[in-house]
Amino acid sequence: MRLVSHSTQKFTLTQHLCSLIKLSLHVYLSGKNFLTIGGAEHPAIRLLDLRTGGVTHTLVGHQHGFVIPVRWSPKQPFLLASGGSDGTVRLWDVRRGKACLASLDQHNTASREQGGWLTTTNTAHDGVVNGLEFTSDGLHLVSIGHDEKMRVWDLESGLNTLVISDLKTNVDDQVSYGPVIRNQHRMEVLPWITPPDMCHLPLVYIPSDDAEILCFVLHTGKLVQRIRGMKRNARGRVTCVAGRAECQVVSIRFLDLQ
Numbered sequence: 001m002r003l004v005s006h007s008t009q010k011f012t013l014t015q016h017l018c019s020l021i022k023l024s025l026h027v028y029l030s031g032k033n034f035l036t037i038g039g040a041e042h043p044a045i046r047l048l049d050l051r052t053g054g055v056t057h058t059l060v061g062h063q064h065g066f067v068i069p070v071r072w073s074p075k076q077p078f079l080l081a082s083g084g085s086d087g088t089v090r091l092w093d094v095r096r097g098k099a100c101l102a103s104l105d106q107h108n109t110a111s112r113e114q115g116g117w118l119t120t121t122n123t124a125h126d127g128v129v130n131g132l133e134f135t136s137d138g139l140h141l142v143s144i145g146h147d148e149k150m151r152v153w154d155l156e157s158g159l160n161t162l163v164i165s166d167l168k169t170n171v172d173d174q175v176s177y178g179p180v181i182r183n184q185h186r187m188e189v190l191p192w193i194t195p196p197d198m199c200h201l202p203l204v205y206i207p208s209d210d211a212e213i214l215c216f217v218l219h220t221g222k223l224v225q226r227i228r229g230m231k232r233n234a235r236g237r238v239t240c241v242a243g244r245a246e247c248q249v250v251s252i253r254f255l256d257l258q
Helices: 015-021
Strands: 002-004 010-012 024-030 033-039 045-049 055-059 067-072 079-084 089-093 100-103 129-134 140-145 150-154 163-166 171-174 203-207 212-217 223-228 236-244 249-256
Touching: 079 129, 079 140, 203 236, 212 236
Parallel strands: 067 129
Antiparallel strands: 002 010, 024 033, 033 045, 045 055, 067 079, 079 089, 089 100, 129 140, 140 150, 163 171, 203 212, 212 223, 236 249
């Protein structure tokens, strides 16, 4: 893999380091920092220096399996999020010796004040987590998993924002943007969230395995649009969505499974 700067300076990652980031890649470039994080076939996360190709940090916290999505916060340069095959979504501060700040809990059973952010039984999804994205203001994180649910997390409180407590039955009724999401492939899912100043209600566009893009209201879970760019009989999936706020244009990438 070769990265080229605007000044034509080239940074090359060795074949060995490329093997560490098979499943996903997210680059952070700011000032003197040229760091990339990548999901790989093991539970540890490695941060790579693009100037030297060396490993600068190894983040250990996911219990087993592999890590697929890894994302840098757009507002806090040392904060990143990761999702694993162990069903957890973890937040990390790479400046700290014990870098793992939280393992998010889909049931909101314990708060940060109660010491529940790093409880070993916390899970964000009932299955592999293969999609993450921060909102542009850095206040919320969206996660997607093989349980075919999407969750929105308040990063100040660490809470799953769409858990609505049913006081009569004492059971959490989880609004989970379903049941129309189809997500069973191991490949990373890349959603797109509209910036706060683009729409009256922030929207999130979610790729789906059935060749559709699903558009939800971010903070209510209401499905507002289904976009299909392939024929009904095509066997393909949407792999990512990207947008330009100023033009209100959505770009789509498909993977043909035929």
